[in-house]
Amino acid sequence: MQIAEGVQLVTFAILSILLVGAALGVVLFANIVYSAFLLGGVFISMAGIYILLNADFVSAAQILVYVGAVNVLILFAIMLVNKREDFKPLKNGWIRQGSTAVVCAGLFALLSAVSIVTPWSISTVSPLASSVVPIAKHFFTDFLLPFELASILLLMSMVGAIILARRDFLPDNLGATSTQDSLTLPERPRELVGK
Amino acid sequence: MLQLQYFLILAAALFCIGIYGLITSRNAVRVLMSIELMLNAVNLNLMGFSNYIDPAEIKGQVFTIFVIAIAAAEAAVGLAIVLAIYRNRDTVDMEQFNLLKW
Numbered sequence: 315m316q317i318a319e320g321v322q323l324v325t326f327a328i329l330s331i332l333l334v335g336a337a338l339g340v341v342l343f344a345n346i347v348y349s350a351f352l353l354g355g356v357f358i359s360m361a362g363i364y365i366l367l368n369a370d371f372v373s374a375a376q377i378l379v380y381v382g383a384v385n386v387l388i389l390f391a392i393m394l395v396n397k398r399e400d401f402k403p404l405k406n407g408w409i410r411q412g413s414t415a416v417v418c419a420g421l422f423a424l425l426s427a428v429s430i431v432t433p434w435s436i437s438t439v440s441p442l443a444s445s446v447v448p449i450a451k452h453f454f455t456d457f458l459l460p461f462e463l464a465s466i467l468l469l470m471s472m473v474g475a476i477i478l479a480r481r482d483f484l485p486d487n488l489g490a491t492s493t494q495d496s497l498t499l500p501e502r503p504r505e506l507v508g509k
Numbered sequence: 510m511l512q513l514q515y516f517l518i519l520a521a522a523l524f525c526i527g528i529y530g531l532i533t534s535r536n537a538v539r540v541l542m543s544i545e546l547m548l549n550a551v552n553l554n555l556m557g558f559s560n561y562i563d564p565a566e567i568k569g570q571v572f573t574i575f576v577i578a579i580a581a582a583e584a585a586v587g588l589a590i591v592l593a594i595y596r597n598r599d600t601v602d603m604e605q606f607n608l609l610k611w
Contacts, residue, residue: 319510326511330519337523340542341530353542360549363519366511367560372570372577376552379577384545384584391538391588395595401535401602414532418525425524429517434562436513441564452571464578471582478589481596 326366332359350392354385368441371449516557524550537591537601541584548580 317325336355343349357380364373404410442448453461523546530543552573559569595601 322511326515330515333519334522334526337526337546340546341526341534341539346536346539349539349542353545356546356549360553363516363553364556367516367556368564369556369560369567369570369573372556372573375574375577379581380545380549383581387584387588388538388542391541391591394592395538395601397595397599397601399600399602401604404604411533414529418529421528422521422525425521426518429514429521434513436561437564439565441560442567445567445570448567449570449574452566452568457571457575460575464575468578468582471586475585475589478586479592 329359329362350389357381371446513561520550520553535603541587
């Protein structure tokens, strides 16, 4: 790594503060649009931490896939289910939140203790200059089957998402209803399940 | 000098925040966002181990790329399911998605 160690430490501190603050904002903000944009902040600071870990290709992939695809997809989902509703407060809701917070704090303490106490066998090999060529070698030699399976999985999930999210159109009523209100899609009326 | 432990503790914090959001949030889209947080925490663990324990052949980064691909597929299908439930039930409240509950 060419960056000086003090600069690395300061950069790591700034990025980790940004990361934890944005993650807390994702969970705790009442407005879900703020949460979605803060989720983009989490992804971007995570890409910065990947650069600190000598992983240039994964950092670029993180920005492309997470910020460019997943975050935009979440924003579109928020716009599609854009219904302002006030959730009815649960009976004894504070018990659930409090116990969850206690369990999460305990889990964090446990994981931190394990990661501090365990003697990791740190390798002394100097890191690679570029990680692109070794990753490509892994993809086309020993990880070839999972690589191809991932493409099939992506195709399957794309077809599944289209099947799940499409609307049922009324083809015979299309001409009749399109004149009255051009902004609403004609949709087969259905009753709400279980209400 | 940056240690491996810093990255592991940061990943643990992110994972615990994700679990808290997963259990306590009422909005279904926010639940999916919490799952993304947890997947990112796991990715950070993999990248830390890849850099500090296995820097010669970086198999952890390969695993991270697979996790990113599967997370993208999961987000697409999960949001489609949320959209379908919203059309059927006219709400995104997790407490009212109780069709399969006795």
